[in-house]
Amino acid sequence: MFNYLPPLNEHNLPYPDTIHPIVVHFVIAMVLFAFLCDIIxxxxxxxxxxxxxxWNLAFATVSIFIAVIFGQIEAGLAEPYAASVSTLNAHTVLGWSLTAILAVITGWRYVIRLQERPQLPIPYWGASVLLVALVFVQSYWGTLLVWVYGLHTIPVVDAIREGLS
Structure with missing residues (x-):
């Protein structure tokens, strides 16, 4: 069965480069832009x-599901070493949590939109601030995984393949 799967490249991926960061940057931008639009x-x-x-929240909600799916695939192929495991686990749990939180906030926002309110309710503002804060924490952990721990970078993949962990 595994003979039909494409071979893994120098990034330990079956495709040219990581897709998760590309999609997740759209999610980050859309959530932050939605919050900025609310403030303005x-x-x-x-x-x-x-x-x-x-509309930014709606598209971010669809996109985060795609980002999490590719994140799970790429995390599974990363072969994380001991120092990176706790950050990867936290990033994974928060990623799934953010998916649910963003979906709930978007649903809430849809209800507010249907009511045609002239202003957003204060509890919604609190949830939006919490969402933005969690996005920043998640972005920090993702940054650590790439720029500190080097997951899916060629030198780290080569070191893991050679048994140096």
């Missing part, structure tokens, strides 16, 4: 910015 919409009293925010 609040101060300018421009409801059109709330609509822009809603």
């Amino acid at each position: 919409g609040y101060f300018t009293r421009n409801p059109k910015l709330y609509e822009v925010s809603w």
